[in-house]
Amino acid sequence: MASALSDRLSRLVKTMRGQARITEDNVAEMLREVRMALLEADVALPVVRDFIARVKLKALGQDVVGSLTPGQALVGVVHKELARTMGELDANGEPKAGPSELNLATQPPAVILMAGLQGAGKTTTTAKLAKHLVEKRKKKVLTVSGDVYRPAAIEQLKTVTAQAGAEWFPSQPSDQPVDIALAALDHAKRHYFDVLIVDTAGRLAIDEALMAEIRALHAALKPIETLFVVDAMQGQDAVNTAQAFGAALPLSGIVLTKLDGDSRGGAALSVRSVTGAPIKFAGVSEKIDGLEAFDAERHAGRVLGMGDILALVEEVQKGVDLAQAQKLAEKVKTGGFDLNDYADQLLQMRKMGGLGALMDKLPAQLQAQAGGADMDRAEREMRRMVGIIHSMTALERRKPELIKASRKRRIATGAGVQVQEVNRLLNQFDQMQGMMKKMKGGGLMKMMKRMGGLKGGLPGGFGG
Template sequence: MFENLSDRLSQSLRNISGRGRLTEDNIKDTLREVRMALLEADVALPVVKEFIGKVKERALGVEVNKNLNPGQVFVKIVQAELEAAMGEANTPLNLATQPPAVMMMAGLQGAGKTTSVGKLARFLKEKQKKKVLVVSADVYRPAAIAQLERLAADVDVEFFPSSIDQKPVDIANAAIDYARKKFIDVVLVDTAGRLAIDEAMMAEIKALHAAIKPIETLFVVDAMTGQDAANTAKAFGEALPLTGVILTKVDGDARGGAALSIRYITGQPIKFLGVGEKNDALEPFHPDRVASRILGMGDVLSLIEEVESKVDRAEAEKVAKKVMKSGKFSLEDFRQQLQQMRSMGGMMGLMDKLPGMGQMAGKMQGQMDDKVTVRMEAIISSMTPKEREHPDLIKGSRKRRIAAGSGVQVQDVNKLLKQFLQMQKMMKKMKGGGMAKMMRQMGGKMPPGMFPGR
């Protein structure tokens, strides 16, 4: 998400970096570029006008700090206004009520409501340690009820059964009564979507809202619909007292206009981003971190959180100790590293969160994406345990057997072995005090502050 906007803004802001001071003349061209970048990202026109106006006002009234050049000051102003447009800080779910806390999902059909219910149930269960019940009040699509039942089983939360011959209000009330008796903390109510906004749909969802009085009414919207997402959000916001937004399919949206428009149009915060198809692909929305990513500054905090939640620390420490002590790094160790990297969104996902690496990720597209790492894993999995420990054994006939077993060509096996040998050489340098020396060497090529003591 935000690749196009990030590229355009980075180029625009680079043009002002060498200026001596901020004046109306020298920021005029940059502001025009920023305006074009936002419009191309499908940001709503009123949002663009207000954003540009605020940036200009702040830039011309600012005192330039002697430690910063005017270009850096301008970037800071743009970052602050991006954060303000998206809500400044993360707004958590409101759970301050007598259990069960009822949360209702609203949105058009195809926006990802039912999938988001499953993801949110997992988030509440794992991150907030809550007992969760999910229920479908979508009486128009039997498939939606069956889908929610499957998702509940996948994330190991309780599912309350419903059928198409029941009324949505009766279904939701029965689920809430059940949750009360079973001391369940949160009830997530999935509602019917339509292909377009219509009066009957709005009347039904308003009646449901009035009956169950949810503490959270979350609007689920597809980021890929761009400005239309903001317009749909406005229509739902006029019908329902929304408390927040879940923006889905952001991994497929390179523009990012919806994220910048929705807060302004609805007055409600984006609370979560749906960043993939898996049931753990739901991230709390942090405007400051997203603003950093838009400006190509990375998102180190999200990366750290991801590492902490998804990396098997004990396994990583075991490999690190082994490498530090002996300098040995096997193909099996390499395979485990690939699996852990894939669980964090792959190489492209990691690079996108590292400062200054967003544009490089675009250049590397197709060289180190998920397909490549899956193929590398398959090749290593086709080797015997002995071959993984002693790759020098892998010669002609063994290479042909491994290639056939993993469905690749012999040259793919050769390429993997070459990459592995390069990594093994690097790992050998870590033995003893080599790691500290390597970090010092790398420190000169990395942005200031990336390593301690710099």
């Protein structure tokens, strides 16, 4: 959805340049483009109709303020309505600023019930949410599995909960889900847990037995949050599932999983609309920390090709080891930058989700300026380079000048690559060292100006 809607709207902004006012005609033209982009993104037809009607009502007759063109003003209206469609609203019906948060204002433990179909990612999301609460809100979290039907579901939750830094309550496939949940709640009360997250059973399709079971769990636990977990890549199926769960349970929020793999993005608009529950979290990678509190305004910006620079900054702050960065700065000053440091920089990039994840958060214009680099190929190249460096001895990493023909052959064999790839790595490292020397000598601004003129590739030879 992001690229389609962004492309259509950017074309429209150009064609409407010079017009002084938003009129019935230019609104109709823009709404045709928006309607087509939304339908192509697999947004449900009733949601598209409602969205278009709201944009038309807000846009018609609106004066163009300051230096804005009518096209830019219309994009502003679309941005605001996208945020309204996906996120929480305040008392005045306006989109709430900032990311959504869970309501934990109750006598501890606050119970969170996870609902959704099998395969939507409930168990993994339960652990990701536990990690979020432990790290971001400093809560003592207990998880429990009420999935007594799926083989290994209980053990899976045990494993991922340990990775999240939370605690897990044991259960048996022979137990009843309501009994398991009540035993976990009693344990959470007696051991002073702040939050209990209950992972429930899914089915491959909606059935009455599933709905009856989850209604019974809800009645017994009286959760403060009931979160519906849905696969963003399901498109129209996600809408049908959301309607069924919304009718069975008083949903308080939605977690969209696999949002990073969803090229169309229609589920984000449709599911919020049919359930009436705001999107509270989005799964953005398979890693245990790959869960973001959903910020509707920022996501609307990404959809419209404006990027998400705030998320990029947060990703960098989260992924960068400040002590290590300071140590590297000292090495640059003394000219001691070696292959160990080069490998560390590559690994830092991977910790931040890789080049592709960082590029996705840039505005569309900047993404285009990257020269259409093949991010998958660049990621593979990064992994290969780290593998080559790890095949070297400690002395070779500190003193790359020692690496001659026989050493290159041994390193290539150890890394499972050709000698030419070892040569390419050493050449790129020499270029990086040259850049470091320029920085050391105060030539940073000149270097940045030269880099600003580069086209068709990324620094370090990636994507060229």
